C-alpha cells in the first residue's frame with residue numbers, strides 16, 4: 001500500500017467587499033460570518049438543508065410577507081412557496097450545500113403545497129415517513145443509504161476470499177444480508193458476519209437468514225465501535241463520506257496481510273492492490289486493499 005501525502009493548498013484571502021456593495025454587506029463581520037457558516041457546515045448536509053428551510057420560512061414570514069401586506073398584494077400559495085424555496089436555495093448555496101441540493105431546496109415547499117391540494121389523508125404521510133425512517137434510519141448523519149450489491153459483486157468477492165478453511169469475513173453495513181447469504185452457501189466452513197444499523201433492512205436480513213437456515217451472524221448495530229481485529233476480509237459498500245475514517249479504522253484494527261474490499265467507493269489518496277471491474281448494472285468496481293504490516297505503515301506516514 002502506498003499512501004500519497006495530501007497536498008494542502010494555501011487558502012487565498014477572499015476579496016474585500018467594496019463600499020459600493022454596502023447593501024449586501026453581511027450583518028456580522030466577515031471573520032465571524034465565516035465562523036458561523038463553518039460551524040453550520042460541520043453538520044450533515046440534510047441538517048443544513050433543514051436549517052435553510054426553517055430560516056427561509058422565518059425570513060419569508062417576517063420580511064417578505066409584511067411587504068406584500070403593505071402593498072395589499074395577495075399571491076397564490078404556490079407562488080409564496082416558491083419565494084420561500086428561492087430563499088432556502090440561496091441560503092443552502094451560501095452554507096456550502098452541494099449543487100444538487102439547490103432544486104430540492106427550491107421546490108420542496110411548492111411540492112408540499114401541491115401535494116396538500118390532493119387531499120390525501122395525513123396518515124399516509126405518517127406511514128410513508130415511518131417506512132422511510134425504518135429503512136434509512138441514521139442516513140442523515142452517516143450519509144450511507146441502502147442500495148444492494150449485485151449478484152456479480154457477490155461472485156467476485158467470493159473469488160477474492162483467501163483459500164483457507166474457516167475464512168473470517170465481515171460485511172460492514174450488511175443491508176439485507178445478500179452477500180453473507182451467498183458466501184455462506186459457497187463456503188459452509190467459513191465464519192461470515194455482518195452488522196446493520198437500520199431496523200427494517202436488519203429485520204429482513206434476519207428473516208432471510210432464518211428462512212434459509214443460514215450459518216452466518218447478522219447483528220443489529222453500529223459497526224464503528226465493533227472491532228475488526230479477527231477478520232481475514234472486511235467488505236464495505238457505503239458511500240464516499242466515511243471512506244477516509246474507515247481506512248484509519250481498518251489500518252488500526254485489521255491484521256496485516258488481511259484484505260479490505262470496498263465496492264464502488266475507493267479510499268481517497270490510497271492506492272488499491274487491485275481493482276475488479278464488475279460488469280453489473282452500475283458498472284461497479286471492487287477496490288481491494290491489502291492491510292500493510294505495522295512497520296510499512298509507520299514508514300509510509
Ligand SMILES: C[S@@+](CC[C@H](N)C(=O)[O-])C[C@H]1O[C@@H](n2cnc3c(N)ncnc32)[C@H](O)[C@@H]1O
Nearest residue numbers: 144147148149173174175196197198222223237
Ligand atoms: C449501500 S448499503 C450496502 C448493503 C450490503 N452491504 C450490500 O452490499 O448489499 C449500506 C448499508 O450500510 C448501513 N450502515 C451505514 N452506516 C452503518 C453503521 N455505522 N453501522 C452499521 N450499518 C451501517 C446502511 O443502513 C445500509 O443498509
